[in-house]
Amino acid sequence: MKQLFLERSNPRNQAFVLCLVSLILFVIDGKSTALKPVRQAAGSLIEPIIWLAVLPRRIAEQGLSFFELRDQQRLELFEQRRLSETLQARQLKFEALLSENNRLRALLGSSAKVSDLVLIAEVVGISPDPDQHYVMVDKGLNDGVFIGQPVIDATGLVGQVAESTTNLSKVLLVTDQSHAVPVLSTRTASQLIAEGTGNRNLLSMRHVSESLDLKVGDLLVTSGLGQRFPSGYPVAEIARYQLAPGAAFAEVLAKPSSQLQTLDHVLLVFDSAADLTQAGSLESLVPVDG
Amino acid sequence: MRGRWIIFASLLVAMTLVLVPLPASAPFELNYLRPDWIALVLIYWTLALPEKVGVPSAFCLSLVTDLVVGTPFGFHGLSFVVLAALAKGSYQQVRMLEIWQQSILIAIALMMVSGIQLLMMTLMLDRSSNLLQFLKPITSALIWPWVFLFLRFCRRRYL
Numbered sequence: 001m002k003q004l005f006l007e008r009s010n011p012r013n014q015a016f017v018l019c020l021v022s023l024i025l026f027v028i029d030g031k032s033t034a035l036k037p038v039r040q041a042a043g044s045l046i047e048p049i050i051w052l053a054v055l056p057r058r059i060a061e062q063g064l065s066f067f068e069l070r071d072q073q074r075l076e077l078f079e080q081r082r083l084s085e086t087l088q089a090r091q092l093k094f095e096a097l098l099s100e101n102n103r104l105r106a107l108l109g110s111s112a113k114v115s116d117l118v119l120i121a122e123v124v125g126i127s128p129d130p131d132q133h134y135v136m137v138d139k140g141l142n143d144g145v146f147i148g149q150p151v152i153d154a155t156g157l158v159g160q161v162a163e164s165t166t167n168l169s170k171v172l173l174v175t176d177q178s179h180a181v182p183v184l185s186t187r188t189a190s191q192l193i194a195e196g197t198g199n200r201n202l203l204s205m206r207h208v209s210e211s212l213d214l215k216v217g218d219l220l221v222t223s224g225l226g227q228r229f230p231s232g233y234p235v236a237e238i239a240r241y242q243l244a245p246g247a248a249f250a251e252v253l254a255k256p257s258s259q260l261q262t263l264d265h266v267l268l269v270f271d272s273a274a275d276l277t278q279a280g281s282l283e284s285l286v287p288v289d290g
Numbered sequence: 291m292r293g294r295w296i297i298f299a300s301l302l303v304a305m306t307l308v309l310v311p312l313p314a315s316a317p318f319e320l321n322y323l324r325p326d327w328i329a330l331v332l333i334y335w336t337l338a339l340p341e342k343v344g345v346p347s348a349f350c351l352s353l354v355t356d357l358v359v360g361t362p363f364g365f366h367g368l369s370f371v372v373l374a375a376l377a378k379g380s381y382q383q384v385r386m387l388e389i390w391q392q393s394i395l396i397a398i399a400l401m402m403v404s405g406i407q408l409l410m411m412t413l414m415l416d417r418s419s420n421l422l423q424f425l426k427p428i429t430s431a432l433i434w435p436w437v438f439l440f441l442r443f444c445r446r447r448y449l
Contacts, residue, residue: 011344011345011375011378011379012375014345014346015345015371015372015374015375018345018346018349018367018371019367019368019371019372021349021364021367022349022352022364022365022367022368022371023364023367023368023410023414024364025362025363025364025367026362026363026364026365026367026368026410026414027364027414028363029362029363029364030362030365030414030415031414031415035363038363039357039363042353042357043357046354046357046358049302049305049306049309049358050309050358052302052306053305053306053308053309053310053311054311056310057310057311125309125311126311127359127360128308128309128321128324128359129321129359129360129361130318130319130321130322130420130422131411131417131418131419131420131423132360132361134360163360170360177417177418178417198417198418198420200318261314261318262314264314
């Protein structure tokens with residue numbers, strides 16, 4: 001019989017020491033980024049466990065699509081084609097607008113906006129702990145993903161990459177308690193910071209002074225301040241605005257734009273081609289004009 | 291040692307069960323009812339083979355669990371070490387009990403551990419935890435008899 005630790009020491013002392021080690025590790029890893037490289041290296045080793053957990057769902061999906069009626073599939077394909085054509089038509093207009101916008105910007109002497117490149121990733125897992133809001137996606141360091149990379153979906157901002165291993169990344173959602181994003185309201189251009197609340201359907205704004213012009217229904221988009229998120233992606237819509245008499249700040253809650261509970265595909269945003277150090281991933285990138 | 295793979299296999303299955311996502315149509319709050327599979331499997335093996343599975347193995351397991359679940363290192367460490375130490379210190383008595391009595395003990399132990407985890411999150415990382423987390427020990431205790439019978443079957447068959 002082989003054991004990792006020799007049984008010489010008193011088990012009670014051993015337990016006590018390991019409890020202390022756990023607490024110290026917890027504080028270090030929770031409060032600093034010192035252990036991130038260790039997590040990254042070890043995380044790559046345990047990737048198969050995460051893939052294993054996705055397997056049942058993958059098989060179920062495959063099985064379902066196998067039994068799906070052919071007529072239904074044809075209908076779906078038809079719908080998708082029509083949608084794609086509509087989107088392409090709208091895209092044409094956007095391109096004209098973009099070039100016009102850039103011309104105007106050039107007249108004003110400000111730099112032209114470059115379009116963002118995105119990489120499509122599939123969500124392969126969600127956090128088993130309901131108090132931690134993150135999803136695992138199937139793109140990792142090998143695809144050029146980097147820590148802090150903005151993640152969007154078709155409807156708005158999803159979050160940012162918090163950890164990345166060889167082929168998987170952990171995407172922290174905007175609703176996580178540790179997440180905050182600088183936003184501005186499109187109606188009045190008021191600058192705010194939207195913080196996660198730990199509730200899947202709510203973001204909260206802290207320190208909103210009573211003089212700010214905000215009302216229910218205002219759309220909040222990323223402001224681009226802080227240099228982490230590119231500007232202009234929808235984040236949330238104000239769902240509640242309450243100014244209690246005598247209170248220093250208004251209570252403002254907003255509902256995230258993207259469906260964070262039912263994500264299945266997300267887009268990883270690359271600022272520019274300069275972000276792409278890894279070759280090979282370029283073909284799979286799609287430009288998004290913004 | 292022959293048959294040690296069954297321990298690893300059972301832990302792997304437990305981790306998979308922890309990670310498997312619920313269907314998107316299910317209400318999200320159901321996640322609070324999911325049992326703590328890894329802790330249950332750890333408790334079983336510490337009770338069944340206290341000379342092989344103990345506090346150090348529990349600590350190593352906790353590090354892997356932290357990686358798999360995405361919590362900071364050490365989050366599960368304290369709880370798993372406490373659980374393994376408790377199980378190892380009392381395996382002779384606990385083995386004598388009926389399964390339902392074991393379930394009650396497990397509910398109490400896991401409640402305590404959930405309390406520790408809640409304190410760690412709120413006091414040290416300043417994150418609030420939902421009190422619904424305290425439902426997990428109850429579902430874990432309810433599922434314990436089946437975990438116990440299944441793992442005992444595996445142990446007798448393969449170990």
